[in-house]
Amino acid sequence: MKRESGNNDYFNFKNLFNILKNFLHNNFIKSTVFIWITAVFFFSTSCIVSDEVCRKEKNSRLKVGFYTAILNSSTGNYTLSTLSIDSLTVNGVDSLGNIMDSVLYNNSKNLSSIKLPLNKFSNESKFIIRFNDSIQDTLTVFHTNYDQYLSFECGIIRNHLIDTVLITNHFVDSVKIQEHNVSTIDAEHLQIFHN
Amino acid sequence: MFQPSMQNIYRYFIISLLITVAVNFSAAQNKTAGSDKSSEVKWWNGFLVKMDVVSPVVTGFSDSEHFGMEGSVQFNLKRKIFPVYEIGFGGADKLSSNAIRFNTNGVFQRIGVDFGLLKQSNDKELINNMLTGGVRLGWSNFSYDLTNLSLSDDYWGGSQTLNFEGRSTTKTWYEIVVGIQVQVYKNLYMGWNIRNRHFFKEDTSGNIVPWYIPGYGKSGSSNTGFNYTIGYHF
Numbered sequence: 362m363k364r365e366s367g368n369n370d371y372f373n374f375k376n377l378f379n380i381l382k383n384f385l386h387n388n389f390i391k392s393t394v395f396i397w398i399t400a401v402f403f404f405s406t407s408c409i410v411s412d413e414v415c416r417k418e419k420n421s422r423l424k425v426g427f428y429t430a431i432l433n434s435s436t437g438n439y440t441l442s443t444l445s446i447d448s449l450t451v452n453g454v455d456s457l458g459n460i461m462d463s464v465l466y467n468n469s470k471n472l473s474s475i476k477l478p479l480n481k482f483s484n485e486s487k488f489i490i491r492f493n494d495s496i497q498d499t500l501t502v503f504h505t506n507y508d509q510y511l512s513f514e515c516g517i518i519r520n521h522l523i524d525t526v527l528i529t530n531h532f533v534d535s536v537k538i539q540e541h542n543v544s545t546i547d548a549e550h551l552q553i554f555h556n
Numbered sequence: 557m558f559q560p561s562m563q564n565i566y567r568y569f570i571i572s573l574l575i576t577v578a579v580n581f582s583a584a585q586n587k588t589a590g591s592d593k594s595s596e597v598k599w600w601n602g603f604l605v606k607m608d609v610v611s612p613v614v615t616g617f618s619d620s621e622h623f624g625m626e627g628s629v630q631f632n633l634k635r636k637i638f639p640v641y642e643i644g645f646g647g648a649d650k651l652s653s654n655a656i657r658f659n660t661n662g663v664f665q666r667i668g669v670d671f672g673l674l675k676q677s678n679d680k681e682l683i684n685n686m687l688t689g690g691v692r693l694g695w696s697n698f699s700y701d702l703t704n705l706s707l708s709d710d711y712w713g714g715s716q717t718l719n720f721e722g723r724s725t726t727k728t729w730y731e732i733v734v735g736i737q738v739q740v741y742k743n744l745y746m747g748w749n750i751r752n753r754h755f756f757k758e759d760t761s762g763n764i765v766p767w768y769i770p771g772y773g774k775s776g777s778s779n780t781g782f783n784y785t786i787g788y789h790f
Contacts, residue, residue: 382674413653453711463711481707482714508707508718513652513767517705517718 415515418545422476423486423502423521425551426539443473444555450491451475454499456483468494479504479543481519496532502551503527509544520544526551601632604745606787611646622648622768628785630670638670638688646696646770656705662698664771670733684739692731692751699724700766720764727769729755731781745787753779 427444449469453461465488466475480486484504491497504521511518521543528536537552611624626644633639647661670690701721708715735749753772759765766775773779 415654455712461711465711478709478711480712481709482712482716486712509762510705510764513650513656513658513702514654516652516654516656517707519707 413514415512417511417515419511419515419518420478421518421520421544423479423523423543423551424474424476424547424549425500425553426474426549427472428552428554429556430554445471445473446492447471448493449475450494451477452489452491453478454487454489456485460489474549479506479521481506484524492532498529498531498533500536500553501527504543518545523550528553597634597636599633601635602790603632604630604787604789606630606745606747606785608644609784609786610782611644621650622646622773624770626664626771626783630787635686636672638672638690640666640668640670640690640692642666642668642692642694644771646768648768650767654706657703658700658767659703660698660700660766660768660770662696662770664694664696664698664769666692666694666731666771668692668731668733670735684737684745686737687735688737688749689732689734692733693728694731694753694771695726695728696770696772697724697726698766698770702764702767723764723766725766727755727766727772728757729753729769729772735783737785737787743789745789746785747787748782748784751781751783753781 427446428441429444430439431442432439447470449466449472450464451466452464455461465477466472475490477486477488479502484506486502486504488500488502489497490500502523503525504523506519506521509518509520510516523538523541523543526536526538532555534554534556536554538550539552540548540550542548543550606628608626608628611626615623624644624646626642626646628640628642630638630640643663643665645661645663648658650658652658668691670688673687673689699722701719702723703719703721705718705720706715707718731751731753733749733751735747737745737747740746755772755777758777759775768774773781
């Protein structure tokens with residue numbers, strides 16, 4: 362049933378095509394003008410679609426999440442759960458050991474993850490993280506840098522590959538590298554544990 | 557939701573073109589089975605040397621942002637099959653909104669074939685007017701400069717300017733072409749064609765890529781071009 366109607370459609374289409382073909386043949390000049398106009402239309406619209414503005418994400422930041430391990434007394438296993446820090450202050454420390462003037466996080470409340478900028482012109486980035494306005498730890502990230510070309514409009518950006526991570530153990534128990542590649546792709550790179 | 561983007565329009569355009577070609581071929585096959593009249597057309601019908609008018613005009617309008625010149629030789633076999641060789645020179649010199657400069661020039665070549673899409677006319681006035689559709693294989697070996705790419709670190713401080721000069725590369729692509737050609741006076745022909753271009757292989761993201769490719773145009777997965785030609789028949 363379906364196939365028959367399909368066949369009919371095909372023949373109808375073919376007739377239609379033949380009519381069109383004959384029309385083109387008999388009215389060559391007219392159809393030339395018509396196709397000319399459509400061509401100019403195509404051409405002009407293709408000219409309008411020129412995008413000169415960058416609309417891509419250009420920042421690659423290190424994302425650090427805070428976790429705590431909770432002991433399940435009945436099974437004896439540890440389960441991981443995100444930890445929300447009541448108050449957090451983060452500062453960068455430059456290669457000479459001086460604290461940077463601008464603060465990355467200033468007494469920010471109830472954060473379970475932070476995003477930090479890694480140094481684009483050095484292989485080491487150091488941060489002081491102050492937990493709950495009392496205890497502070499120093500996070501040191503050793504990384505290599507590589508360039509990524511986005512487009513002519515956006516230019517080039519510098520991404521990072523994490524080599525090693527060091528952290529002091531005042532508030533923090535341990536740190537784990539979850540993802541080595543720090544780029545514009547949103548991912549959690551480091552996990553900091555506190556019990 | 558369906559959005560009528562330019563890409564969709566082109567897609568329908570190409571699909572309808574392919575259907576046109578297919579129907580035409582099936583019609584032609586039916587005919588040869590019935591009678592042998594069409595075989596009277598001889599194989600060699602000379603060749604056409606053509607120059608493109610659009611590229612120099614565009615060069616003028618674009619303030620030499622991009623420029624080009626191209627010509628082609630088209631052979632006429634049986635008034636139905638038209639093998640084509642195209643050669644040209646093109647380039648670009650462009651400054652982006654964030655002061656990046658791109659500069660290139662190079663020679664490009666294309667080979668391909670066009671097919672006559674209309675039934676052969678017996679009318680002497682119309683015999684050399686045709687609607688053609690076909691494909692091209694294009695390639696270009698060229699070198700380019702991408703300069704003044706700036707990198708800066710807003711937090712830690714520091715900045716750097718990167719320059720990539722004299723990078724050479726080869727690009728290949730294919731084109732789907734549809735066009736019209738009219739005999740204006742004795743051996744003088746005029747015609748135009750629209751072409752949809754596609755790369756064979758996409759660029760690896762993250763690497764430095766040229767903004768403009770001679771013979772292809774602005775870099776992108778697909779691209780539409782337009783030629784208006786003046787030709788002489790030998």
